[in-house]
Amino acid sequence: MATVNDQLPTLPSGRPRGWAVLHQERPRPERIRTRPWAWRLAVATVCFGAFMGQLDASVVTLTYQPLGEQFHAGPAAVEWVSLSYLLALVALLVPVGRFSDAHGRKLMYLYGFAVFTLASAACGLAPGLGVLVGFRVVQALGAALMQANSVALVTTSAPAARMRSALGMQAAGQAVGLALGPTVGGALVATVGWRWVFLVNVPIGIVALVSGHYLLPRTRAAAPGRPRVDALSVLLLGGATTAGMLVLSVGSGLGLPVWTAAGPALAALTCGRAFVRRQRRGPDPLVDLALLRRGGIAPGLVGGLCGYLVLFGPLVLVPVVLGRGGASALSCGLVLTALPLGFALAATLADRLLPPGWDDRRRCRAGAAGCVAALALLAALPMTPGLLPVPLGLLGIALGVFTPANNTLVMRAVPQTSAGTGGGMVNLGRGLGTALGVAAVTLTLHLAPAGAGARAAAGVLLAFAALALATTSARQPRAKA
Template identity: 75%
Template sequence: MSVRERQAPPHPAPGPRLRTLLTTERARPDAVRAHPWAWRLAVGTVCFGAFMGQLDASIVTLTYQPLRAEFHSTPAAVEWVSLSYLLALVAFLVPVGRISDARGRKLMYLYGFAVFTAASAACGLAPGLGVLVAFRVVQAIGAAMMQANSVALVTTIAPPGRMRAALGIQAAGQAVGLALGPTIGGALVSTLGWRWVFGVNVPIGILALVAGHYLLPRTRQCASGSRIDARGVLLLGSSTTAALLALSVASGLGPPAWTAVLPGLAALAAGRAFLRRQRRCAHPLVDLALLRAGRLGPGLLGGLCGYLVLFGPLVLVPAELARRGGGALATGLVLTALPCGFALAATTADRLLPSAWSDRLRSRIGAAGCVPALALLALLPPVTALLPIPLALLGLSLGVFVPANNALVMRAIPATSAGTGGGMVNMTRGLGTAIGVAAVTLALHLAGAGAGARVAALTMLAFALLALGTTLPRRAGAAWWSRLGRG
């Protein structure tokens, strides 16, 4: 038995039995708990969530073109299929994590699978774009319930001496999902249609629910309560939603472009109120005092830029190849070069690069490699025979940058604030992905056909340079972040 589990509660009376089943974590069967591979089986179950989350993130962008055709929508409207999911995910990650600490991580993780699977089926049956976007929000809530608990489950499941191996297995699950997304998505869109991009989650989710019920251990110790800054959640969601709505309006959502000023001002006001709230709240969503740590602020900004650069091409390449008459399957195969490069570097760089190289140096090398990759993406003609070259180089570079940058961030956070730090990392990841989708769509709209792809690539290049700048030792930058933390 890898971990000690709480004693089972007394057998419930017949009346509240259903309520007990829905609100109480169930113990694993004795045969599973005593098996020498029990922790491996549990970690493998967590990998279902890691795989599904990254698969969904990289597969949905391939539905943009068929969605536009079926629902007669603009690119700015269709992008909300991704943006709505990412915004809800960012808003719910930290609150769900705190509820899980009080109610049980296994329970919330399984509920996450159930919500994600049911919402995926609903997305596949959606009769219109607005309904699809609404179900994507529900799907994101389920994803937040999974992501908020995945690392905690892995670290409590594995024996102390095997924790690094367990986290490596989880990272491999994420990498496989990210790598297979474009290929699977292209094949599904070109054969069965866009609805099966969401339908593919259903059998995986059902299998994961059954496996989680029997293979995941119960939470060993629950917190006495869960303090959630509801006003902070509302302000954060309002700020990010208004900012991305402003980008969407400017990129052709429907209203005149000048009306983007209104949601832009609302985003600034809500963002300012959020920062003020976090400085005064006893239990903030984002502990601004942690930003006084020398590398934390730049590291979070670098992480945001890294995920923006990672997901931007997943929007750019399908849009440009579709404009030139390319098919979904061929587009998916081309896009696979990016996540495959990322997965290869993320899983092997630690062993292949010299052990004497610091995380900061690795971050700098990875960010520097993104610069020529994006320059090539901007200069090369967008044909299928050439695109895999810059995409693979970009993936390899990000596979070096992102893990090293995350290590820098977590090392800058006190051990007592590791949960808060993990929430901040997840929020910057979601925001970076959302901004990448919106920024590329805006560049394509403003520059028009032909030049749009080059402008979008140059936009991502600017963010790659910003990520490179966060890896350089700059006292002025550290002082700026310190002042932000003090307010």
Template identity: 75%
Template sequence: MSVREHPAAPPPQAPPTATGGRLRTLLTTERARPEAVRRHPWAWRLAVGTVCFGAFMGQLDASIVTLTYQPLRTEFHSTPAGVEWVSLAYLLTLVAFLVPVGRISDVRGRKLMYLYGFAVFTAASAACGLAPGLAALVVFRVVQAVGAAMMQANSVALVTTSAPPGKMRAALGIQAAGQAVGLALGPTVGGALVSTLGWRWVFGVNVPIGLFALVAGHYLLPRTRKCAAGSRIDGLGVLLLGGSTTAGLLALSVASGLGPPAWTALLLATAAVAAGWAFLRRQARCARPLVDLALLRTQRLGPGLLAGLCGYLVLFGPLVLVPVELARRGGAPLTTGLVLTALPLGFALAATTAERLLPAGWSDRLRSRFGVLGCLAALALLAALPPTAALLPLPLGLLGLSLGVFVPANNALVMRAIPTSSAGTGGGMVNLTRGLGTAVGVAAVTLAMHLVPGDAGAATAALTMLAFAAVALLTTLGRGPGE
């Protein structure tokens, strides 16, 4: 009998095993960029541009979903508090997952987790568009938020590890501009989709963008050059951090008028503080913590994260204040949308041009301080001027320009304080401050207008934001030299 008829190897079960191994490798290993892309002078710009898809989609989704509230109430016969969970469930999940996902990405690979995030976000967006009821929609929004966390935890890390050392601030400015464009287009695109194709297309619009970004990311994003040691994740730390942030955000929502009795806000706030204290104790004792507390004590990282939270609070606060005040004065929705556009457009303009227009010798610390001073001036104008459609574009535009200078410079300071091997965790922390700043900004402005009704409410809300901007200014004064 011939040798061909009696092969010695491989055994019959080997081919399926080999196929399964190849599939497992394909799904768990980062693929390199094509050599032509890697060697191209614009390789880092292509990588940053790809990350901008995620930045754009995240902010577009944040600003577009609120326009579905009324049609959702009508179709599903829901209360306003019930519909609010479409946004609240997303935000709670996103904030809870950012730091843990960043830690996993540092170990497993940031490109890999980013692409999986796009896949999950895109699939969940399609599911949201097909949701048969409000409960199903909220569940799909939770899944969508998990995908968004996988993207956002790695976005800043991918930008900072892709850009040459001298281009980090410019790259972060481009990413911030992508966020601002998504934020600016949200009300316009959302209004057009809801009024023509229906609320389901507010989620469906993410699908073609997500599919394109998946392909672009596969070919244009670099592999993780340096991974963190260890593969175990602190599960108890994840639960404590998630519990603390969730309870804290729910407390803010209740305090600003979500619906439950006011005493529940105090109970939730107590739970948030207790879980937060337990989380810090856990991180101090854990061999492989989610967050390195020693880094938080440095002169740059802790103050930088606090400044970032204040900056995003100041960015999102007016997005609540302006629509309420203009509606109270009889303003049309289209007019409100056009007035609000001054803020994100100013942000995008400054984020992309500040690198060329500001003196090259200015450090990130000085740029951060300059941006915060502009925010203080803009918020003082916002508090002093009557909140009318004719006057609001001036302080909003100045605020956007100032934040466009501040945010990229502050993010650069934070990321330079974090080792490359922990860039994903650092990026998760940066985006955690953005999520918390967003929530606190919405809650603080809403609460201010509840406590001080009438014309004085807008001035009170503006002064509240000005106080947080002053805190950001103090952090820029307290940082050490050479930053």
């Protein structure tokens, strides 16, 4: 099979010429490529993207209060700063991955960095909430280009014997970004303002873009023919999820009459039904419904969705509760750090700390049970800066045990020939869970009686944790075909 670079014109030096500069991957300099540690530099570059993505995911909720004050908007409107990004990411991850298979993962990854960095600058300079939401959609396109290619670039760069180490480095980059997000975001909002939550991505992105250009390896082989992307499925999925979230936002106090939710509700049902029908009959579905009938996959995806809902719900709940009590953004960020820090520690150290005889199924059940216990504690304790880190830290540890084990069980049940589709479904579940965590907490805080919103929201999160625990009782996944 010919490589991407064999198909396009190059100069004798190996550099692309003319317009090929924009659509051909550039090789690494020979003095870097031939070094035994070149793979470490490539993986470190991918870690920039992992760090930025998780930092952005855990930092934006701390801007809700200042955004609402500056643009005179309520929580139901401000939450779309997160929802627009998450919904676009959900719709784009699978088609972007397939497009990258045909056109080069390094090239698409670098374009992702460029788009993400430019969109971050635009978000930081946005003159209004609507403009900010629009640029967040563009930012999600860049994030999709990075996320869809990150694991493939790591596995392409590292020797087979160092694969586990390389993937561990990438996971560490994600963990650091997730753990630092609340503290960095709180400090930026409290000192230089909410705009720098987005502008801080710009220097990191520039460094990563230059590094990737010189340090990432070219795609080894391109998929033959044109990429098979079902554009109609992408539009139907985006329409169903966006309309569904809009219904929740109207119920959360978006400022529109309740009856106006009827239109988006009908659109969500229509698009959702058409999407399912398309996946059954289409030649190249985004979601392979036949896979969901294999033992353990459907419960695992539901459990993964609940896990990310429970992870990101408190990132909305805690700043609102503490902000109403007069706490600063920095104080909120420091309290919130306990959650992603616990997640990061458990996800990276579970193999060393858990009993060696525990398989993924037992880890999954123990992590889900820990989530239930932590959220019950969160609902029972006073929500003060001094006490909140305890249940949040325990919740993070439990999720750090549950999530990797759950994902492993799902992917183990997926046939090797459908690994890409299975990974795409895991990403879809993660994105939908994150968006639902934001929307569910906002809706509960709006509908609950005065003074009872925080405990009601904790109760909702507890219910989803219990659902995640219930999914672990599903029958053992089958071995791969």
